[in-house]
Amino acid sequence: MRELVYYVAVSMDGYIAAPDGDFSAFPVNPATVGALFERYPETCPAQARELFGVTGRPRRFDTVVMGARTYAPAREAGMDTVYPSLREIVVTHQELPNDGPMDVLRGDVAGHIKHLKAEPGLDIWLCGGADLAGQLFDLIDEVQLKVNPVILGAGVPLFQSGLRVTPMRLVSSEQLPGGVVLTTYRRE
Numbered sequence: 001m002r003e004l005v006y007y008v009a010v011s012m013d014g015y016i017a018a019p020d021g022d023f024s025a026f027p028v029n030p031a032t033v034g035a036l037f038e039r040y041p042e043t044c045p046a047q048a049r050e051l052f053g054v055t056g057r058p059r060r061f062d063t064v065v066m067g068a069r070t071y072a073p074a075r076e077a078g079m080d081t082v083y084p085s086l087r088e089i090v091v092t093h094q095e096l097p098n099d100g101p102m103d104v105l106r107g108d109v110a111g112h113i114k115h116l117k118a119e120p121g122l123d124i125w126l127c128g129g130a131d132l133a134g135q136l137f138d139l140i141d142e143v144q145l146k147v148n149p150v151i152l153g154a155g156v157p158l159f160q161s162g163l164r165v166t167p168m169r170l171v172s173s174e175q176l177p178g179g180v181v182l183t184t185y186r187r188e
Helices: 030-039 046-052 068-076 109-118 130-135
Strands: 004-011 015-017 061-067 087-091 103-105 123-128 142-148 168-175 181-187
Touching (some): 030 046, 068 123, 123 130
Parallel strands (some): 004 123, 061 087
16 A cells, blocks of 8 residues: 655744745755755656756655645746656645646545555655645655754644644654754654
8 A cells, every 4th residue: 555655844843834835944955955856856846857967767656745835836937747757636625727737636635645545556745735734644654854954933834734642653863964854753
């Protein structure tokens, strides 16, 4: 069975973006980015693949799920695909032009993700955002946090919605170049 992995950058104080959704405060160290894209080349956005010399095939994920706000910057930049080597699914309650290769998902999001997890294939990357992560919380098998050496003070939390106490088990914690710590947790 495929796993749903919430793989996301986060500040030291638990925010995935500033209050307005901006994430430019996260440092972009080429060595850090290189280490992350070496691990998961499929997570390199289309516009950055040439810049960072990323040519690798998917290693862990073959599907990415993201909310409409996470997808919005790419849409506003005129991109019809963000992660060309992945099946892209955008979850929204609003109308989105479906002129690109991505699937637009509305309605029973959790039911659809359960179905995806049962299909054959590689794991599913939950790219963001916080609202979607809260909606899919019970289906998340693993949380990988790219903890950045910055404190935002306020912003978009890692999860939004009424979560309950859920024990997690630390699987690994690895310091990457540039001071980013990749921390992996799994459900107990």
